Amino acid sequence: MQLDAVILGAGPAGLAVANAMVSAGAQVKVIEPAGRPGGSIRTIHADGWLVETGPNTLQIEGENDQALLERYGLAEVLQEADHASAQRFILSKGKLHALTNQPSSLFKGDLLTWRGKLRFLSEIFRPRGGHAEETVQAFMTRRFGAEAADLLMDPVVSGVHAGDPGRLCMANSFPSIPALEASHRSVILGLMRQPPKGRRIIGFPSGMQQLADAIAAPLRDGALELGAMATLIRRDARGWNVAWRNAQGQEDGATAKHLIVTAPHWQWASLPFDEELKKTFREWERAEAPPVTVVARGYDRAAVAHPLDGFGYLIPGNEKRQILGCLFPSTVLPGRSPQGKVLLCCFIGGARNPALARQTDEQLRALVDRELAETLGVSGPPEKEWIQRWERAIPQYGVDQTRREAALARAEAKHPGLHFHGAFRGGISLMHVIRAGDALGQALAKG
Ligand SMILES: Cc1cc2nc3c(=O)[nH]c(=O)nc-3n(C[C@H](O)[C@H](O)[C@H](O)COP(=O)(O)OP(=O)(O)OC[C@H]3O[C@@H](n4cnc5c(N)ncnc54)[C@H](O)[C@@H]3O)c2cc1C
DSSP: OEEEEEEEOOSHHHHHHHHHHHHTTOOEEEEESSSSSOTTOOEEEETTEEEESSOOOEEEEHHHHHHHHHHTTOGGGOEEOOGGGGOEEEEETTEEEEEOSSTHHHHHSSSSOHHHHHHHHGGGGOOOOOOTTOBHHHHHHHHHOHHHIIIIIHHHHHHHSOOOTTTBBHHHHSTHHHHHHHHHSSHHHHHHHSOOOOEEEEEOTTOHHHHHHHHHTTOTTTTEEETOEEEEEEEETTEEEEEEEOTTSOEEEEEEEEEEEOSOGGGGGGSOOOHHHHHHHHHHHTOOOOOEEEEEEEEEGGGBOSOOOSSEEEOOGGGOOSOSEEEOHHHHSTTSSOTTEEEEEEEEEOSSOHHHHTSOHHHHHHHHHHHHHHHHOBOSOOSEEEEEEESSOSOOOBTHHHHHHHHHHHHHHHSTTEEEOSTTSSOOSHHHHHHHHHHHHHHHHHO
């Protein structure tokens, strides 16, 4: 079988590449070990609950993202996040502090002291500085002061990236922020001067799996091989020869111009590459992706004292709590819980506390009971509970990420037709891997 591309992995990254190529008339084969497309997307439908134990929402920016979702046939079904979810809470000294996307909420509230607020604002007058390997903690402290670094950025890094701001590299993890410093001297001035990005938080009536299924929809006639594993990968003059074992245990194979690796980096050592390529992956063996356990719970509305009038809450590391944060999915999107019930979703573990994610179900239950009682005034046991363990959750872009990405770029330059794309490189968010996957697929289909 002669193809244009073989794609390893049917997560959002691989699906986006495949969709773009097939839509442009290319012949592809996607090899995926799991029995369904979507990778880290985990949507559960149970007794009127719609629970996501992987990504909960998609953050889109501007018309191009909207157009891409329209191309996937999702225009009519997009669910906009409720306006209440523009409010987010930060837990500090045992109290939830509300912040909105209006800067005034930071200055009116008492999350930062007046000294901390002044130091934050003085960012406007600070000179450029820093270096390419500066950590998130160092960058934020230098520009905005220690208080803002600890109370504003730290909870985002630990809640969204499951990371440690003292180890993540600013330029690799949040490249647009140092870019503002480089171009405008001040991040605040840069933000004020740039046109609005048109950011929206969205979901889908049947959950995130609906997104994966829509991207996978054009992969007909065996283009998506579920339950399959690659058994051999070799390159010769005709291109990339890939053999795989399908879900029925039969051997099959193809030769393709392009081979796109979208399986997560911790799987690369087990892929059947030759020894020379495997050497490239050694750089990636120590690339961190710490464990996170998600505990989602359904409660009767009356059992939760807090109004849940927001997206959820995040927790700075110096609070020394045992969870990273808690989302309020039934506030954010419609149809997540039956009438009169609410859904809460807690994240535990991450780079700073990997051992917590590996606790037993009983230990996790006790920890979540305590946390939700203290912070949201939850009383009594949940009506429903779902526990999802991610032994490797989110790739961490530390200072070594630059060297590792350079190794991939060298391998791609040396081996024509070889490409790597996924959350391990360039950006960890769902919309990023889809957007960049679409661009890669379109470029390969043309070339
Ligand atoms: C708990 C959690 C919550 C998250 N929340 C959000 C959120 O709210 N918003 C957001 O934007 N992002 C979120 N993310 C990040 C988002 O899930 C990722 O950006 C996205 O899934 C990355 O897509 P991917 O295709 O690169 O990798 P994955 O989704 O990991 O997919 C990789 C695919 O490769 C397959 N594979 C594995 N081994 C092999 C092999 N040997 N051969 C071939 N294929 C293989 C896997 O089975 C999988 O299907 C979250 C992630 C986690 C873990």
